[in-house]
Amino acid sequence: MTTTTTKIPTVLQRIVATKLEEVKAAREALSLENLQAKVAADNKPRRGFAAALRAADIGIIAEIKKASPSKGVINNNFAPALFAQQYEQAGANCLSVLTDRDYFQGDDSYLIQASNTASLPVLRKDFMIDAYQIYQSYLMGADCILLIMACLDDVQAQELHALSIELGMDVLIEVHTQAELERALELPRSEHNIYGINNRDLNTFDVSLQTTLDLKNILIKALTADTDGATHKPLIVTESGIHSSDDIRLMLNNDISHFLIGEQFMKTDHPGQALQSLLAGVAADG
Numbered sequence: 001m002t003t004t005t006t007k008i009p010t011v012l013q014r015i016v017a018t019k020l021e022e023v024k025a026a027r028e029a030l031s032l033e034n035l036q037a038k039v040a041a042d043n044k045p046r047r048g049f050a051a052a053l054r055a056a057d058i059g060i061i062a063e064i065k066k067a068s069p070s071k072g073v074i075n076n077n078f079a080p081a082l083f084a085q086q087y088e089q090a091g092a093n094c095l096s097v098l099t100d101r102d103y104f105q106g107d108d109s110y111l112i113q114a115s116n117t118a119s120l121p122v123l124r125k126d127f128m129i130d131a132y133q134i135y136q137s138y139l140m141g142a143d144c145i146l147l148i149m150a151c152l153d154d155v156q157a158q159e160l161h162a163l164s165i166e167l168g169m170d171v172l173i174e175v176h177t178q179a180e181l182e183r184a185l186e187l188p189r190s191e192h193n194i195y196g197i198n199n200r201d202l203n204t205f206d207v208s209l210q211t212t213l214d215l216k217n218i219l220i221k222a223l224t225a226d227t228d229g230a231t232h233k234p235l236i237v238t239e240s241g242i243h244s245s246d247d248i249r250l251m252l253n254n255d256i257s258h259f260l261i262g263e264q265f266m267k268t269d270h271p272g273q274a275l276q277s278l279l280a281g282v283a284a285d286g
Helices: 010-029 032-041 049-054 080-090 108-117 131-140 154-166 178-184 210-224 245-252 271-285
Strands: 059-064 094-098 122-125 144-148 170-175 193-198 236-239 258-261
Touching: 010 131, 032 131, 049 059, 049 094, 049 170, 049 193, 059 080, 059 271, 080 094, 080 108, 080 271, 094 108, 108 122, 108 131, 131 144, 131 154, 144 154, 154 170, 154 178, 170 178, 178 193, 178 210, 193 210, 210 236, 245 271
Parallel strands: 059 094, 059 258, 094 122, 122 144, 144 170, 170 193, 193 236, 236 258
Antiparallel strands: none
């Protein structure tokens, strides 16, 4: 197994450095051994993030996000529990909750609030670089964790992927480039795997839906035919840049039916209503 990684963009370098400090402080407050003991004593079942997406004709992961490094505060009336409830009522299949504090003004409590309010499976949207965070995510009630290939080497990705699945959580494996996708394909195949194609260029911050259209063909070709000769359709999610029913229709016409959408909803006063309007537009187009 190689330990190759792509060159990490500057913004991710800063975030990873912050995460290392966060994990160090967390370990000093609660040892890994004590954290693992808490996890072992927790028997709360996971809610099947990947399964919820597979069951949907159009799978929507609706995101709860207060701010971003590039846009600053996106929602001034931020209410995680309320938004989770709105999203569920509007027809979302899963939730994504930002927990990063320094760059997205998130908090662990936001995920806990959302998880306790809605019955939908929840993704912990954060920058995972250490096994400690995986155990933390489990205790928060996360049903899925995010692995961003751009900020992990192959050894880290393998370790965090295996641990997440061992704990019963699904894994959203996020890629931005073909090189990252090729590395992601080295991870073990699993029904817990969800492949996220992020349309945002981490160096320029430009967004192009063509990224998904280009990379999904490579992904489908690599994963559809398995060694047993059976057909396995990979679970693919397109992320960033989905703003309208036209964007969703473009993806549906190209065999992409799962979407992670955040900013488009969060910049409104009623995120659930924004989701409902988007889905109604897709239905009208269809």
